[in-house]
Ligand SMILES: Nc1ncnc2c1ncn2[C@@H]1O[C@H](COP(=O)(O)OP(=O)(O)O)[C@@H](O)[C@H]1O
């Protein structure tokens with residue numbers, strides 16, 4: 001079946017490492033594809049393995065990582081795709097930069113919100129343990145800040161509800177933003 005033509009939109013998931021961004025992005029992408037919507041998936045880890053190889057976690061590199069991601073997202077949305085982006089996006093300056101590049105009317109900022117204590121406990125990739133042992137510098141939440149967001153279109157409190165409930169809320173929100181029936 002051909003992809004359904006939409007006017008594109010960017011769903012930008014942000015939050016601490018371990019908050020649930022990639023989990024919820026994967027679920028959303030699957031659901032949108034089931035509806036034959038054209039999707040572009042941009043995940044921080046995947047971009048750092050390719051397009052953004054060589055960038056580190058100092059302020060300037062984090063900004064460049066996100067600037068490039070937002071520029072790719074803009075190309076996606078210009079092409080009519082639903083872009084699902086998942087990046088920590090730790091600072092309000094980053095969030096404003098993304099909005100400037102993509103355009104406020106074509107972007108939804110989704111805060112995947114779990115307290116640091118919960119993310120530390122989940123420690124999906126073992127990075128918090130390494131950071132707390134002093135083996136990893138500039139880990140967000142430990143050696144590098146995560147600012148409380150000023151710009152948020154949707155908050156998903158993933159420490160309080162199940163992945164299924166969070167995914168359903170994200171899907172309903174995204175379909176509404178895309179102007180698609182639920
Ligand atoms: N409501 C929820 N939404 C998303 N993930 C959740 C939720 N509750 C628990 N989790 C778990 O939290 C972890 C999040 O990992 P991940 O998606 O890789 O985080 P991130 O991409 O933000 O670093 C997964 O193990 C997931 O199953």
Ligand SMILES: [Mg+2]
Pocket residue numbers: 021022023045086
């Ligand atoms: Mg992730």
